[in-house]
Amino acid sequence: MLFDCHCHLESPLFDDDIEEVLQRASGNLLGVVCSAVEPKDFEKSLAMHDRMPNFLYVSLGLHPEYAGSISAEDIERAITFIKEKSENIVSIGEVGLDYYWCQDERTRQKQKEMFRRFVDLSMMLDKPLIVHIRRGKDKQSNAYEDAFEILQQGGAKKVLLHMFGYKKLLTRALENGWHVSTNAIVESSKDYKKIVKAIPLDHLMLETDSPYLVPQMLKSRGVKRNEPLFIEQTAKKVALIKETSFEKICSQTTLNARKFFEIG
Numbered sequence: 550m551l552f553d554c555h556c557h558l559e560s561p562l563f564d565d566d567i568e569e570v571l572q573r574a575s576g577n578l579l580g581v582v583c584s585a586v587e588p589k590d591f592e593k594s595l596a597m598h599d600r601m602p603n604f605l606y607v608s609l610g611l612h613p614e615y616a617g618s619i620s621a622e623d624i625e626r627a628i629t630f631i632k633e634k635s636e637n638i639v640s641i642g643e644v645g646l647d648y649y650w651c652q653d654e655r656t657r658q659k660q661k662e663m664f665r666r667f668v669d670l671s672m673m674l675d676k677p678l679i680v681h682i683r684r685g686k687d688k689q690s691n692a693y694e695d696a697f698e699i700l701q702q703g704g705a706k707k708v709l710l711h712m713f714g715y716k717k718l719l720t721r722a723l724e725n726g727w728h729v730s731t732n733a734i735v736e737s738s739k740d741y742k743k744i745v746k747a748i749p750l751d752h753l754m755l756e757t758d759s760p761y762l763v764p765q766m767l768k769s770r771g772v773k774r775n776e777p778l779f780i781e782q783t784a785k786k787v788a789l790i791k792e793t794s795f796e797k798i799c800s801q802t803t804l805n806a807r808k809f810f811e812i813g
């Protein structure tokens with residue numbers, strides 16, 4: 550059975566039919582990690598976990614795209630909340646650096662400061678990190694290099710590089726003992742294919758990033774919203790790339806996720 554290690558079921562796009570989505574998912578998957586990345590969604594995700602404690606697991610953090618608009622007080626409040634709820638969550642994230650939409654240096658500095666706080670928090674709570682990194686359109690600063698430096702300085706050991714697409718640093722990530730997760734983007738992106746090809750299977754996990762990134766085959770049928778059930782499409786693609794069986798991909802990536810998130 551597959552495990553979706555990164556999705557956003559707290560998204561309003563699921564409000565109308567979340568019960569059906571969860572039913573489909575729990576009938577076919579072993580579990581999902583729902584990442585809530587802004588304070589207004591924290592309680593909503595934890596309530597879902599309360600309803601399905603052995604299937605829907607929660608990760609909490611602040612996405613880097615909020616660094617420019619969130620106040621210092623709200624960051625402190627979010628960190629305090631996460632500390633209080635640490636028993637109910639499996640990880641911190643997604644947190645990280647996103648230089649794609651953020652061009653100005655001051656906001657990038659704020660992203661870095663916020664990211665450092667969450668790396669420290671994960672060490673303090675002994676929880677793994679789900680990390681988001683996206684490169685800027687400019688070539689001057691490299692979000693991957695900056696994020697790796699912050700993670701290494703913070704001593705982060707349990708790291709999941711979600712949707713990681715930068716082959717140049719894959720060896721360094723593996724040397725640090727970090728993991729990588731891939732999603733439907735592997736169907737279309739050469740960079741992601743190269744990463745999946747190169748990574749040892751015991752360091753790979755699968756995710757949907759639902760409601761985003763609908764697999765191509767379903768998109769061509771008019772499906773507009775991704776959901777955990779569709780992770781099977783990515784597992785099939787990964788099996789082709791790694792020239793192994795679908796069953797092997799299922800069992801190994803699920804085992805990796807259970808170990809990583811310490812799910813019994």
Ligand SMILES: [Zn+2]
Nearest residue numbers: 555557643758
């Ligand atoms: Zn995400």
